[in-house]
Amino acid sequence: MRLALVGNPSVGKSLIFNQLTGLGVEVSNYPGTTVELQRGNTCFQREMIELVDLPGIYSLEGDSDEESLVRRYLDQHETDAIIAVVNVTRLERNLYLLLQVAEYGLPMVVVLNMADEAIQQGLEIDPGPLRDLLGVDVILTAASQGKNIDRIIPAARAATRPSKVEVPYDHHVEAAIRSLGKMFGADRKESIQALQGFGDSPDLLEAARMIVDEIESRHRMTAAQIIAANRHNFARQLADLTIKEETPLPRADLDSILTRVIPGIPILIGILVGMLLLVFIAGSFLEELIVEFFEVFALQPFIALGLPPLAEALGTSILLALQAGLGIAFPYVFLFYIIISILEDSGYMTRAAFLADNAMHRVGMHGGAVIPLTLAFGCNVPAIMSVRLLHSRRERIIASFLVTMVPCSARTVIIAGIVASFVGIGAAFSVYAIVFVLILLTGLVLSRVTPGEQFGMIMEMVPLRRPDPKLVMKKAWSRLSEFLFIAMPLLLVGSVVLGLLEFFGVMTVFEGLVEPYTMALLGLPGYSATALIFGILRKEMAFETLAILAGTANLGAVLTSLQLYIFAVVTVLFVPCLATITVLLREVGSRITLAVTIYTVSLGLLIGGLIYRLLA
Numbered sequence: 042m043r044l045a046l047v048g049n050p051s052v053g054k055s056l057i058f059n060q061l062t063g064l065g066v067e068v069s070n071y072p073g074t075t076v077e078l079q080r081g082n083t084c085f086q087r088e089m090i091e092l093v094d095l096p097g098i099y100s101l102e103g104d105s106d107e108e109s110l111v112r113r114y115l116d117q118h119e120t121d122a123i124i125a126v127v128n129v130t131r132l133e134r135n136l137y138l139l140l141q142v143a144e145y146g147l148p149m150v151v152v153l154n155m156a157d158e159a160i161q162q163g164l165e166i167d168p169g170p171l172r173d174l175l176g177v178d179v180i181l182t183a184a185s186q187g188k189n190i191d192r193i194i195p196a197a198r199a200a201t202r203p204s205k206v207e208v209p210y211d212h213h214v215e216a217a218i219r220s221l222g223k224m225f226g227a228d229r230k231e232s233i234q235a236l237q238g239f240g241d242s243p244d245l246l247e248a249a250r251m252i253v254d255e256i257e258s259r260h261r262m263t264a265a266q267i268i269a270a271n272r273h274n275f276a277r278q279l280a281d282l283t284i285k286e287e288t289p290l291p292r293a294d295l296d297s298i299l300t301r302v303i304p305g306i307p308i309l310i311g312i313l314v315g316m317l318l319l320v321f322i323a324g325s326f327l328e329e330l331i332v333e334f335f336e337v338f339a340l341q342p343f344i345a346l347g348l349p350p351l352a353e354a355l356g357t358s359i360l361l362a363l364q365a366g367l368g369i370a371f372p373y374v375f376l377f378y379i380i381i382s383i384l385e386d387s388g389y390m391t392r393a394a395f396l397a398d399n400a401m402h403r404v405g406m407h408g409g410a411v412i413p414l415t416l417a418f419g420c421n422v423p424a425i426m427s428v429r430l431l432h433s434r435r436e437r438i439i440a441s442f443l444v445t446m447v448p449c450s451a452r453t454v455i456i457a458g459i460v461a462s463f464v465g466i467g468a469a470f471s472v473y474a475i476v477f478v479l480i481l482l483t484g485l486v487l488s489r490v491t492p493g494e495q496f497g498m499i500m501e502m503v504p505l506r507r508p509d510p511k512l513v514m515k516k517a518w519s520r521l522s523e524f525l526f527i528a529m530p531l532l533l534v535g536s537v538v539l540g541l542l543e544f545f546g547v548m549t550v551f552e553g554l555v556e557p558y559t560m561a562l563l564g565l566p567g568y569s570a571t572a573l574i575f576g577i578l579r580k581e582m583a584f585e586t587l588a589i590l591a592g593t594a595n596l597g598a599v600l601t602s603l604q605l606y607i608f609a610v611v612t613v614l615f616v617p618c619l620a621t622i623t624v625l626l627r628e629v630g631s632r633i634t635l636a637v638t639i640y641t642v643s644l645g646l647l648i649g650g651l652i653y654r655l656l657a
Contacts, residue, residue, distance in 0.1 A: 042089075042091070042195075042198065043091045043092075043093065043119070043121050044089075044092050044119050044123075044124055044197050045095055045123055046093065046094050046126055047111065047123055047136060048125060048135070049097055049131075049134070049135050050098070050099070052126050052135065052154055053155060053185070056184045057193070058092060059081075059515075061092055061190065061193065062083050062092055063145035064628060067224050075101065079094040080093050082267050083194065083482055085194045085198065085230050088198075093119075095110070095114060096111065097110055099134075099137075100137060100141060101115075101142070102141075102269070110576065111608060115145045118147065122147065122198075122200045123148070123150070124149075125139050125150045126154055127139060127151060127152065127153050128155050129155055129164070129242045129284070130148065130162055130173070130180070132280040132284055133273075133277050134276070136279050139276075140206070144233065145203040146228070148177075148197075148202060149175075149177045149195045149200060149204050150200050151175060151176045151179045151180070152180050152182055153180065153181045154183070155185075157183040157185065158183075158506070159284075161215065162366070164284050165284070165286075166181060167283060167284075170279075170282040170283055174206055174282070175204045175205070175206050176202070176204055176242065177200065177204050178200065185509055193427065208597035208604040209275060210271045211258060213260070214236065214256065214264065216266055217231060217232070217252045218247070220234040220252065220559060221236075225242065225245045226416045228236045235248075236252070236256075238250075246647070252264075275293060295505055296502070299392045299396075300392055300395050300396065304394070305396045312384070312389075315379045315497065317473070320377050320448070320453060323376055324373040325457065325462055326451065327372035328373075329368060333499040335364040339364070340361075343356055343357065350544070350584075351544060354540050354543070355537060355541070358540030359536060359540075361536060362535075363533075366589075372434040373457050374521060377453060378450065378517040379517045381415075381517075382508070382514075383513055385516075386509070386512060386513055387507070387573060388504055388505045388506050389505070389508055392502070393415060395408055395502065397410075403488070404439065404443070406440060410440050413425070414440070414444060416449065417445075418447060420449050420450060421445055421447065421621040424444045424449075425441060425628055428440040428444065428628060433493050435491050437629060438629060438633055439484060441625060441628065441633060441637060442484075442487055442637055442640065443480050443483060445617045445621060445637055446476060446480050447476075447480065451581040452580050452612070452613045454584060455583060456472050456585045458470050458584055459584060459596060459605050459608065459609045460472055461595035463575060463596055463602065468606060472609055473615035474614060476614065495514060536585075536586075546607075548590070551567070551571065552570070553567050554567075555570045562650050563606055563607050563646075563650060563653050563654070565604055565607060566600075566604075569604075569608055571586065571590060572584070572587040572612075573612060573615060573651045576612055577613065583615075603653075603656055610652060612642050612643075612645075614641060615645040616638050616641050616642045617638070
């Protein structure tokens, strides 16, 4: 059996999906599109049930990739039942989409989510009238607390009939629906869609167009506007029957503080600086503990075994890789993902987007672009994938350049592990200052030379919430798992290859060839070039490879402060990692990907060379 979850963005749909499916979720593109679907399985009474989390949308009338996908999915009846997830605190707007979905005639169960927030807002919910009018099961849930989630699968499995509700449209629209049905055998949903201007039958669309012209001449409104207004009115009636307002519980009006320029902007800057300070200080403390542990209890005892030279070289390479990965990268990456998860789950991200709108317009984008730019602090890959949410190709091109320059968690590992640890926290923040100035200058230039139209921003301000520690840790761990199961194996393999190349003298030859150039341009030893190349696989591997090639995690003992600083700056600005390049190819094409790659390589070498000339 297959069930599909449908709903607006930010209604808790994905949280419910994760609670129902647990681990083993598969993410894949819907055939013929670039839109991703999450699929997962759950077992109920010895029956395997597949759940599909469809993209969050506000209506089925638009022409975005997400809206087209959901329409196509429902049209082809690829699901046995619909789980319509609704934010009960914003019921009227959410019911608009639900009424559209009901017209597809699929078995359905309605989930009124966020009941806990409704109680805090002083709302009394009575699902009875909605259940009677829709003719389907209606479940009241609080996904953040896990309340009534266990009732969803049994209700969806038992759902055998579609909703009986029909929106009472204007009498001219109803007459048009009946006429198209008689002439072409179209059902109610197909006739309504034809009147709105989309569908698969050219004859039906042509006939609908003639009727629409007559309706518009009578109403001085388009048929689509009349249909939308009728749905909104009916949704309001249903919402009024379901929700009764009581005296709300007293709540602090934080939005009046967080969304004003003053003190909103200083708060935003303070949050970003505090986040980096916490990552630097706590990460450095954890790094020191783990590196010392590996040194005392793993590396020294292993070397003391006196194994044959080749076995000792390979074993040392593996231990150094584990020390570099778990001791250097792990503390910083995990801490960063915890903080990002807290900001996302609290609802602060949308406030940051609102505050950043004016600044984003200066660089050719709107405030919504702050979300991919903020996500990029965690990882450039999901950030690049999220640029598709921007309205125009112009914005997506500008965002792709800027996102690849944002110091992700892997680059934060380099800044924190090299500069903060061996040079100083002030020097570490100066790396961020250099990068942010370059991002600003790049954005200003691109906003003037990139062709296309600039759009404004419409974004839902999700309510502020207290993040659930369990959900925060679960989200942070799921993101960290990519590092543990993708980056660590790469690091181990790369370390073994490096160990073999070094054992047989190949690395010595390569480093001897490139050292005159790296010393002349950047003042760096030859093995730093090898570390930069490995950084293309994963950014943190540049640091880890440098530690392996230097033969110690205490880089301050083998390189000067200026060399460490230059290496960090060049690595942070250098070509994006392989995963980012792959996603760039899919999202913006080969031409823009090549331009981003050439630009970042040139910028990294140019800035590194300038720092060497000015400070050497």
